[in-house]
Amino acid sequence: MVAPAQIRSLPSVCPLDCPDACSLEVRVEDGRVVEVGGSRINPITAGYICAKVRRLPDHLYGPRRIRHPGVREGRKGEGCFRRVSWDEALDLVAGKMRELSRRGEGERILPFFYGGSNGYLSQGTADARLFERLGASRLARTVCAAPSSSASTGLYGRMPGVALQDYRHAKLIVLWGVNPSVSGIHLVPFLLEARKRGARLVVIDPRRTRLAEQADLHIAPHPGTDLAIAMAVIRWLFENGHADEEFLAAHASGAGELYRRTFRWTLDEASRTARVAARDIERLARLYAESSPAAIRCGWGLERNRNGGSAVAAVLALPAVAGKFGVRGGGYTMSNSRAWDLEALAAAGELPSGAPREVNMNLLGETLLGRGGPGVDVLFVYNGNPLATIPDQEKVRAGLSREDLFTVVFDPVMTDTALYADVVLPAATFLERDEMSRGYGAMVLQEANAVIPPVGESRPNHEVFSDLTRRAGLSRPGDPQTSGEMKDAILRASPSGAAIRRALDADRIAFPGGNAAPVQFVDVFPLTADGRIHLVPEGLDREAPGGLYAFRPDPESAEFPLALISPASDRTISSTLGELRQEQVPIEMAPGDAEARGVADGDRVRVFNTLGEVFCFARRNPSLRSGVVMLPKGLWSHNTLSGTTATALVPDSLTDLGGGACFNDARVQVVRIETPA
Numbered sequence: 212m213v214a215p216a217q218i219r220s221l222p223s224v225c226p227l228d229c230p231d232a233c234s235l236e237v238r239v240e241d242g243r244v245v246e247v248g249g250s251r252i253n254p255i256t257a258g259y260i261c262a263k264v265r266r267l268p269d270h271l272y273g274p275r276r277i278r279h280p281g282v283r284e285g286r287k288g289e290g291c292f293r294r295v296s297w298d299e300a301l302d303l304v305a306g307k308m309r310e311l312s313r314r315g316e317g318e319r320i321l322p323f324f325y326g327g328s329n330g331y332l333s334q335g336t337a338d339a340r341l342f343e344r345l346g347a348s349r350l351a352r353t354v355c356a357a358p359s360s361s362a363s364t365g366l367y368g369r370m371p372g373v374a375l376q377d378y379r380h381a382k383l384i385v386l387w388g389v390n391p392s393v394s395g396i397h398l399v400p401f402l403l404e405a406r407k408r409g410a411r412l413v414v415i416d417p418r419r420t421r422l423a424e425q426a427d428l429h430i431a432p433h434p435g436t437d438l439a440i441a442m443a444v445i446r447w448l449f450e451n452g453h454a455d456e457e458f459l460a461a462h463a464s465g466a467g468e469l470y471r472r473t474f475r476w477t478l479d480e481a482s483r484t485a486r487v488a489a490r491d492i493e494r495l496a497r498l499y500a501e502s503s504p505a506a507i508r509c510g511w512g513l514e515r516n517r518n519g520g521s522a523v524a525a526v527l528a529l530p531a532v533a534g535k536f537g538v539r540g541g542g543y544t545m546s547n548s549r550a551w552d553l554e555a556l557a558a559a560g561e562l563p564s565g566a567p568r569e570v571n572m573n574l575l576g577e578t579l580l581g582r583g584g585p586g587v588d589v590l591f592v593y594n595g596n597p598l599a600t601i602p603d604q605e606k607v608r609a610g611l612s613r614e615d616l617f618t619v620v621f622d623p624v625m626t627d628t629a630l631y632a633d634v635v636l637p638a639a640t641f642l643e644r645d646e647m648s649r650g651y652g653a654m655v656l657q658e659a660n661a662v663i664p665p666v667g668e669s670r671p672n673h674e675v676f677s678d679l680t681r682r683a684g685l686s687r688p689g690d691p692q693t694s695g696e697m698k699d700a701i702l703r704a705s706p707s708g709a710a711i712r713r714a715l716d717a718d719r720i721a722f723p724g725g726n727a728a729p730v731q732f733v734d735v736f737p738l739t740a741d742g743r744i745h746l747v748p749e750g751l752d753r754e755a756p757g758g759l760y761a762f763r764p765d766p767e768s769a770e771f772p773l774a775l776i777s778p779a780s781d782r783t784i785s786s787t788l789g790e791l792r793q794e795q796v797p798i799e800m801a802p803g804d805a806e807a808r809g810v811a812d813g814d815r816v817r818v819f820n821t822l823g824e825v826f827c828f829a830r831r832n833p834s835l836r837s838g839v840v841m842l843p844k845g846l847w848s849h850n851t852l853s854g855t856t857a858t859a860l861v862p863d864s865l866t867d868l869g870g871g872a873c874f875n876d877a878r879v880q881v882v883r884i885e886t887p888a
């Protein structure tokens with residue numbers, strides 16, 4: 212007789228790179244995950260989750276899952292691996308790294324990681340301990356949010372933003388370079404509720420997104436020109452008696468200087484630069500001046516270009532200039548990740564204080580090709596898929612193809628990057644290990660235990676990095692080892708750690724300072740050195756070429772007249788889960804741009820510039836403004852005819868602030884290719 216299956220429902224939390232941090236309810240049958248759904252512990256995600264995460268069972272048990280360590284057999288990129296034991300794999304990796312470190316050449320080791328998990332336990336803990344003690348190069352984590360966090364911390368310090376649930380109280384909502392219908396779906400019900408209560412909606416996006424269709428005002432700027440619009444609005448506010456002089460005098464520095472920097476930005480000048488109607492910019496300014504509470508949800512779409520940092524700074528200056536703080540539903544939301552004063556590094560234990568070289572991750576290709584500093588002999592990739600996600604894909608590929616580079620890829624699945632590895636290591640996903648994670652939109656912190664044992668021979672990040680530290684002879688007594696010890700160390704190092712522990716034990720969820728929805732300038736204030744808003748912070752002004760708020764013109768040329776954007780899609784999270792999206796993905800074009808090139812739906816096209824080319828199908832999309840084409844971020848090689856993706860067309864130039872990636876500065880041409888009969 213067969214024993215009845217044991218079915219259990221277990222709590223978990225999604226730590227994937229998304230603002231929302233859903234609480235989950237996972238159905239487990241005989242140690243296998245059969246269904247992933249939402250739970251109500253996180254009040255914002257309120258029991259429903261995205262379609263991507265519902266497909267996690269396919270990710271856990273699919274054919275691309277890495278089930279045991281492997282050592283390369285064929286050529287780089289071929290993806291042929293011989294199965295080896297963990298002992299063999301880790302001794303090989305630890306040996307290579309220890310050897311370099313002992314020779315004083317630790318900097319030739321480069322750890323590479325980004326958004327695989329927003330959890331506190333899987334990044335910046337045991338990994339940081341290992342690489343610091345080896346004296347490895349440090350990674351500047353700049354691929355996303357570097358310009359926007361430079362701007363927001365420069366102006367406001369770590370001040371938390373308007374809580375997503377407070378958007379229901381706003382009378383005006385501005386969605387600026389953000390597409391929550393895809394990239395953070397739990398904001399949408401609050402927007403709709405506000406709309407029902409009479410709130411107006413403005414969307415600023417080169418595409419007519421789903422929410423832009425419903426908006427009172429949709430402004431579709433040419434990519435990279437938001438700075439012009441925001442500066443023109445600021446000027447208009449000052450010149451039409453809508454600057455809140457009293458608020459500015461009490462709480463802000465640099466208002467006069469900011470105003471002076473807006474002088475060139477008349478409505479007409481901004482209109483020409485952004486290629487939008489001057490009357491729409493004026494309408495935005497007037498709506499903003501006249502509405503309260505007014506909330507600006509600032510996204511990441513506007514930061515990914517040469518003007519990105521200044522653009523975000525100008526947008527975030529608006530509530531200060533117009534005096535929109537101090538009411539529930541008024542102010543701005545950028546990233547809320549720093550609403551927490553927790554530091555994963557606390558779990559690393561004792562760190563040496565050497566200052567090895569820092570590598571900007573957006574320059575991975577350059578770095579691997581040995582330009583700009585000492586070469587890299589060992590590349591250790593985890594929580595990241597650089598071949599899919601880092602600018603100048605062909606340069607990254609050339610770097611990964613180097614015969615003399617020893618590449619380790621530690622991932623749950625066989626990514627495009629993993630195909631180039633010398634050693635692959637199978638990683639346990641968040642359902643197979645313990646984690647503690649926070650949202651960067653929703654201000655929540657939750658912890659979760661493994662709901663199933665690791666699939667195959669996969670192991671959690673913190674365990675593997677601790678093991679490598681031991682094998683490299685770098686362990687020290689007292690190093691936190693287990694997930695529990697690491698959590699304790701992180702919480703102990705923070706002044707609010709004890710309160711967070713109590714909240715987690717009592718309610719399985721914690722809010723920053725115990726407040727789920729703090730109001731800006733009532734409950735939370737700028738965390739700058741003097742507690743004031745800095746509208747032209749000195750550091751940023753020094754960093755930005757030509758000074759903060761200086762506009763750098765479009766990189767467009769006659770040869771490459773189309774702006775390629777690559778925003779988030781509802782099918783992947785960055786490139787994560789991309790193995791589950793097998794179909795060919797078309798480039799989308801405004802109908803006029805397609806017609807001008809004789810391109811019809813379903814035609815094969817070549818999309819190219821001096822950096823690379825992508826062969827794919829084309830689709831006309833009337834929601835794109837003319838001059839803009841789109842191929843979503845996070846595609847894998849199997850999604851196009853050429854195996855290259857949008858990142859192959861993205862320059863590795865850097866943003867004005869934070870050394871960020873200029874994904875939306877890709878300028879391209881599209882031609883139809885004749886298909887042989």
Ligand SMILES: Nc1nc2c(c(=O)[nH]1)N[C@H]1C(S)=C(S)[C@@H](COP(=O)(O)OP(=O)(O)OC[C@H]3O[C@@H](n4cnc5c(=O)[nH]c(N)nc54)[C@H](O)[C@@H]3O)O[C@H]1N2
Pocket residue numbers: 228229230326355356387388389390391393394395415416417418420432433434435436437509510511512513516776777778779780781782783784785786844845875
């Ligand atoms: N489903 C899903 N959710 C995700 C992700 C995902 O890949 N998939 N990724 C997560 C991550 S890592 C991040 S950082 C966030 C990003 O989430 P978002 O902030 O929404 O960022 P993007 O999708 O890059 O771009 C948002 C919008 O900006 C527009 N845009 C492009 N260029 C410009 C410009 O120059 N100006 C303006 N005003 N708009 C522009 C795009 O058309 C797009 O609609 O989402 C997270 N959530």
Ligand SMILES: Nc1nc2c(c(=O)[nH]1)N[C@H]1C(S)=C(S)[C@@H](COP(=O)(O)OP(=O)(O)OC[C@H]3O[C@@H](n4cnc5c(=O)[nH]c(N)nc54)[C@H](O)[C@@H]3O)O[C@H]1N2
Pocket residue numbers: 228324325326327328333354355515593594595596597599600601621622623624626638639640641672777778779784785786787788843844845857858861874
């Ligand atoms: N063209 C273009 N490219 C972009 C962007 C764009 O706008 N346009 N935007 C960018 C943005 S916003 C971001 S944030 C970056 C993201 O860049 P990446 O961080 O490189 O991209 P992800 O797809 O998130 O890669 C995460 C990897 O971590 C793995 N992983 C997940 N959990 C674990 C774990 O617990 N342990 C280990 N070892 N691995 C794990 C996943 O399987 C996945 O392969 O991409 C950028 N790339």
Ligand SMILES: [Mo]
Pocket residue numbers: 228326355356
């Ligand atoms: Mo991101």
